[in-house]
Amino acid sequence: MAWRGLHLTQPARLSLADRQLCVRQDAGEVRLALEDVAWIVVDTPQATLSSALMSACMEAGIVLIFTDERHTPSGVALPFHRHHRQGAVARLQVDVKEGLKKRLWQVIVRRKIRNQAVSLSICGCDGAETLEQIARHVEPGDPDNVEARAARFYWARLFADFVRDDESDLRNKLLNYGYAVVRAGVARALVASGLLPAFGLKHDGAANAFNLADDLVEPFRPFVDVLARKTLGDRVDGNGELTLEDRRAMAGALLLNGKVGDARVSLLVGAENAAVSLCRALETEKPAGLELPELERDP
Structure with missing residues (x-):
């Protein structure tokens, strides 16, 4: 492996x-x-x-x-699809019911927000309990856009004077580097499981070949946030360029550990588990079977 x-x-x-x-x-x-x-x-x-x-x-x-x-x-x-059940898995994706997609998205967003809560706790920031409460209000499909409300609350506490879409901010450069590496790892796992990355649950961009990867990567992001915060160190003003040490640190994001069930695994293995369990959830129509990595307070 x-x-x-x-x-x-x-x-x-x-x-x-x-x-x-x-x-x-x-x-x-x-x-x-x-x-x-x-x-x-x-x-x-x-x-x-x-x-x-x-x-x-x-x-x-x-x-x-x-x-x-x-x-x-x-x-x-990425490689072309080589899974032995490629056709069968593709049909599961194409035929998935809208209600199941919405419930799977509910599971994904809840885990993301709960991981954000742990991220705040690890970084010594206030607000973890509030995010735990917010996560409970996510409904299937997240029609009230609880994810966005949680994100505004989260970023305001993780970093001071921070704008997520400011590409000149060193903090965003760190985050984007780590996110890209983890997204690639998730896409790799999806392809290996026979899933088509272009067919998403919530993301459905016509020009996006990785809609499903963008869905499944959401709970992985807080792991990268913690790594970026630690890598940033005392550089709090958001100025500067990525150093070689910065890039090396963020390139290793897939080696971060998380909890899946009772096991402690790397995000690389966590992505593989998530992809395999997504196939199972689509087949059984049981979204609770989707296994997503849990950020640990005491890793």
């Missing part, structure tokens, strides 16, 4: 050698077993990848994440 990620920030030549990922840099050469690797972040314009390696990564189910000149994740490469 894949368990590790690779973050490339220095010039490198990546190729396939003896069914292994070969990374050549000025300092030397490193080889990694493909079956151990789940994601690769190519965070440098001076990296080359052979077509043989790209093909092998797709076959192994490795997601590739590429960044732009500002070191912001800008795209992903």
